[in-house]
Amino acid sequence: MPVEEFMAGWISGALGLVLGHPFDTVKVRLQTQTTYRGITDCMVKIYRHESLLGFFKGMSFPIASIAVVNSVLFGVYSNTLLALTATSHQERRAQPPSYTHVFVAGCTGGVLQAYCLAPFDLIKVRLQNQTESRVQPGSPQPRYRGPVHCAATIFQEEGPRGLFRGAWTLMLRDTPTLGIYFVTYEGLCRQYTPEGQNPSSATVLVAGGFAGIASWVTATPLDVIKSRMQMDGLGPKAYHGLLDCMVSSFRQEGLGVFFRGLTINSARAFPVNAVTFLSYEYFLYSWG
Numbered sequence: 001m002p003v004e005e006f007m008a009g010w011i012s013g014a015l016g017l018v019l020g021h022p023f024d025t026v027k028v029r030l031q032t033q034t035t036y037r038g039i040t041d042c043m044v045k046i047y048r049h050e051s052l053l054g055f056f057k058g059m060s061f062p063i064a065s066i067a068v069v070n071s072v073l074f075g076v077y078s079n080t081l082l083a084l085t086a087t088s089h090q091e092r093r094a095q096p097p098s099y100t101h102v103f104v105a106g107c108t109g110g111v112l113q114a115y116c117l118a119p120f121d122l123i124k125v126r127l128q129n130q131t132e133s134r135v136q137p138g139s140p141q142p143r144y145r146g147p148v149h150c151a152a153t154i155f156q157e158e159g160p161r162g163l164f165r166g167a168w169t170l171m172l173r174d175t176p177t178l179g180i181y182f183v184t185y186e187g188l189c190r191q192y193t194p195e196g197q198n199p200s201s202a203t204v205l206v207a208g209g210f211a212g213i214a215s216w217v218t219a220t221p222l223d224v225i226k227s228r229m230q231m232d233g234l235g236p237k238a239y240h241g242l243l244d245c246m247v248s249s250f251r252q253e254g255l256g257v258f259f260r261g262l263t264i265n266s267a268r269a270f271p272v273n274a275v276t277f278l279s280y281e282y283f284l285y286s287w288g
């Protein structure tokens with residue numbers, strides 16, 4: 001089984017992740033807390049109260065986990081295509097796979113990566129939602145002192161299954177939307193590349209950026225629900241499940257609730273996925 005795809009997926013994922021994390025923190029706060037009036041207000045408050053560090057809360061764990069998550073996504077995607085079409089990454093430019101195959105391979109990568117991502121994502125969301133200041137002495141201690149402490153506390157307070165809170169919603173969010181991700185990327189690359197050639201760096205950047213946006217736009221409604229389900233383990237339970245969370249969020253906040261974080265998700269998605277695809281293609285090309 002070709003392993004370069006796994007390696008390239010890992011490194012490119014890490015590069016994209018650091019770039020996008022500040023956007024991600026603002027997004028999670030906007031989705032789960034009601035104290036902010038919008039993106040700018042949220043950014044100003046985080047900066048004033050928690051300094052620049054506030055934007056990077058909860059990042060160390062995703063950096064460690066991206067090794068697993070992104071390499072599973074890209075590795076499974078590429079190897080599923082290999083199984084479906086019998087063409088390796090290098091051969092795929094000359095013999096492009098059908099969009100159905102690309103979609104199926106993307107969904108397969110999506111299911112497996114969601115399973116690996118679930119506990120890491122839960123911890124990230126819990127840490128990002130802690131608003132205690134780290135710089136002011138004498139401010140109250142946050143509930144979780146760091147990722148490992150957070151994992152241990154969830155395990156103790158909510159049981160081993162607690163670590164997979166929101167996992168089902170995460171899988172529903174990621175399976176079709178990662179199919180869309182790869183179809184958009186492939187589609188745009190083919191559109192702007194002469195037949196049989198490799199896409200230029202500019203094409204890869206733009207196609208990757210728009211693939212990220214397309215995937216996040218379609219993922220946002222379930223992303224909101226996912227974040228809420230993940231937070232719903234602290235204190236009395238607010239929701240009976242995925243459907244109940246959707247219905248009661250809609251009743252209380254209207255249709256707009258499903259688009260919370262859409263602007264910031266898209267703004268983050270472009271640079272993150274442009275860099276992810278560019279470095280992925282670059283590594284595969286230079287190792288190939």
Ligand SMILES: C[N+](C)(C)CCCC[C@H](N)C(=O)O
Pocket residue numbers: 013016173174177178181212215216219269272273
């Ligand atoms: C499927 N969903 C839209 C949730 C994620 C797709 C993009 C994955 C990328 N690592 C990123 O963080 O942007």
